[in-house]
Amino acid sequence: MSDGRGLADAPWLNSGAAARVLALLNVDGEEARVIGGAVRDALMNTPVGDLDIATTALPDEVVRRARAAGIKSVPTGIEHGTVTLVVDGQPFEVTTLREDVETFGRKARVAFGRDWRRDAERRDFTINGLSVSADGVVHDHVGGLADIDARRVRFIGDPDRRIAEDYLRILRFFRIHAAYGAGAPDRDGYLACIRGRAGLAGLSAERVRMEMLKLLVADGARQAVEAMADGGLLLRIFGGVVYTGPFAAMITAEAALRRKPDPVLRLGSLGVAVTEDARRLAQRLRLTNAEAKALDSMGHRWWRLGGMEESVARRRLYRLGEARYRNRMMLAWARAPRGADPALWMALVTLPERWQAPVFPLKAADFMARGVARGPALGHVIALAEDAWLAQDFPLETDAVQAIADQTVARFGKEHGLYG
Known part of the structure; x- marks a missing residue:
C-alpha cells in the first residue's frame, strides 16, 4: 500500500x-x-x-x-x-x-x-x-x-525471530537507529537485542568491525552506544570495560574542532585506557594494520599530555609525528577531568596547524669529524645531541648547532672514555 x-x-x-x-x-x-x-x-x-x-x-x-x-x-x-x-x-x-x-x-x-x-x-x-x-x-x-x-527503527514482525535469522541485526539495529532514529531505541527491538546478545559471539570479527565503525560515526552514536552499554552488548563485543564518558567527550571535542568524525578516534575513546586495551580490540575486531597501530599509539602514556606548555608540546609533536601526536592528544582531551579548559586542549591539539617541526640539523658526519667512531657510540651521541637540541627549543643557527655538537661529544667522551 x-x-x-x-x-x-x-x-x-x-x-x-x-x-x-x-x-x-x-x-x-x-x-x-x-x-x-x-x-x-x-x-x-x-x-x-x-x-x-x-x-x-x-x-x-x-x-x-x-x-x-x-x-x-x-x-x-x-x-x-x-x-x-x-x-x-x-x-x-x-x-x-x-x-x-x-x-x-x-x-x-x-x-x-x-x-x-x-x-x-x-x-x-x-x-x-x-x-x-x-x-x-x-x-x-x-x-x-x-x-x-x-524516525523510529523497528523490526519487521517478531524481533526475536528477525534477530535469530542473523545476529548481526543486533548491531544493525543500533547503527541504523544512530543514523536515522530519534529518541530512545524502539523498546521491543531493544529488549530483543538484549535477549539475543549471546548470538554476537558467533559473528565474524570482520562483520562486527564494519558495523561498529559505521555506528560510531553516526549522528546519534552517543545515545546508541550508551544504550548498548546499558544492555550489556558492548561487553560482549569488546571483551572489556567501555568508557561512555570519554566517548561522549570525544564527540564534543570533534564538534568543537569542526572535524569530521573519526571512527578510530571514537573507538579509542570508547575502549582504550592502556595499550593492552588497544591490542585486545585490534584482535577482537580484526582491525586493519593501520587502525591497530593508531589505536596502540593512542593508548601509550596519553595521561602525560595534559597541562603542557607549548614548548613541551612541540617536543612531543616532533617525537610522535603529526598523526600520532594528534590522536594521542585527542584521547587525552577526551579523558581529561571534568572542568578542564577546552581552550587549552584546543591549542594543544591544533599545534600541528600552527607549527611544523624542523629537521634535526646534525648528521653522523658532524660527530665523526669530531672523533666519534662508527658503531653504537655514534648512535648514542647523535641521540644525546638531539635531546639537547630539543631542550634548547630547536635552534637552527650555525653557532648554536655546532655548540651542541661540541658539548655533546665532550660530555660523552669524558663520561665513557671511548675516544679522544
Missing part, C-alpha cells in the same frame, strides 16, 4: 543507468522496483547510496535480458536470486522476489516468488522494507512510512 507520497522527481528513476535497468525488467509481465535503503534515504532527504533492485523475473531471465541488451551480468549470489548488472560502470544488485523457507543464522533456504508483501516481510526493519516503482509510487507493506515519519 502507499499513503500517496512518491519519488517521481528522483533523478535516478527518470534517467540514467537505474532507469535503464528498470525499463529492461518492467516488460512482458514482469515488474521491478528499487528497494530498501535508497528509498529510505530519498524519503528522509539523506544522500542516496547504492540502488538495489527487486524483480519478479527469475535470475535466468534477468541474465537473458541483460545479455540481449548488451549489459554485463555477474552471478554474485544467483543461488539466492541475486545477479549484479553493470551499466555504464555502475553496478546494480538485482534480486528476484523471495520468501524464506528455512533460516539458520546468516544462511537461508529461499523460494522465489511474485509476492511483494512476502518479500518485504522477510527484511530486517520497516524503514528498509519500502520499494518504489518506476512511476515513483512508494509501496509500503510493513509500516515503514509511519516509522520514517516518527
